[in-house]
Amino acid sequence: MVERTGGADEAAEVEDTLDRPLPEGVRRRVVALVADAFGSLTMAELPPQLRQYARFTPNRRAKFAGNAMAAALESHPLFRQRVGERLRETEAELSGALESGSPPAAADPVDVAAFAYVLRPAGWAKLVAAAGEEAQRVRAERAGEEAG
Numbered sequence: 001m002v003e004r005t006g007g008a009d010e011a012a013e014v015e016d017t018l019d020r021p022l023p024e025g026v027r028r029r030v031v032a033l034v035a036d037a038f039g040s041l042t043m044a045e046l047p048p049q050l051r052q053y054a055r056f057t058p059n060r061r062a063k064f065a066g067n068a069m070a071a072a073l074e075s076h077p078l079f080r081q082r083v084g085e086r087l088r089e090t091e092a093e094l095s096g097a098l099e100s101g102s103p104p105a106a107a108d109p110v111d112v113a114a115f116a117y118v119l120r121p122a123g124w125a126k127l128v129a130a131a132g133e134e135a136q137r138v139r140a141e142r143a144g145e146e147a148g
Contacts, residue, residue: 016125022117023132027070029114034069035062037086047076073118084119095119103127109134 022030035058043051050072053065061069073080088095094111097104099121103112113131116124 016120016123018125018128020129020132022070022128023110023113023135025110025135026113026117026128026131029110030073030117031062031066031069032058033087033114033118034073034083035059035065036090037083038069040086041082045079045082047072047079050079080118080120087115087118091115098127 021027038046038050038053038061039058043054046054049068050065053061053068056064073083084095094104094107094115097107098112098115098119101122103116109131113128116127
């Protein structure tokens with residue numbers, strides 16, 4: 001008999017995966033969150049491919065290291081956890097609500113999806129997908145208003 005020690009969090013992360021790329025607005029928000037959190041990490045806490053951006057301002061970091069930061073979130077779980085810890089400190093209300101399984105109804109869906117992507121609470125992939133659908137709906141409404 002094999003006993004798993006990871007518990008529900010590990011199982012939830014294994015089960016939750018995205019079946020498509022992050023919606024563009026969510027991706028931009030994730031990159032901005034990482035760029036802001038970046039400054040609170042030490043050089044040793046950064047993945048090697050990101051260390052060259054350590055002295056950049058958050059805006060420059062987002063502009064020049066966006067793809068590298070997004071890739072590091074996927075390939076370096078410890079880096080993602082550190083960014084998540086920073087979010088829990090700076091955005092305790094939204095982070096706590098997501099981790100308890102009840103995102104605030106009034107919260108921006110893009111923020112909810114970006115935080116869920118970084119924090120990876122149970123059901124995070126559904127939150128990201130819902131934000132993508134909401135963004136598409138808003139774009140379609142705007143296109144309809146412009147055409148009408």
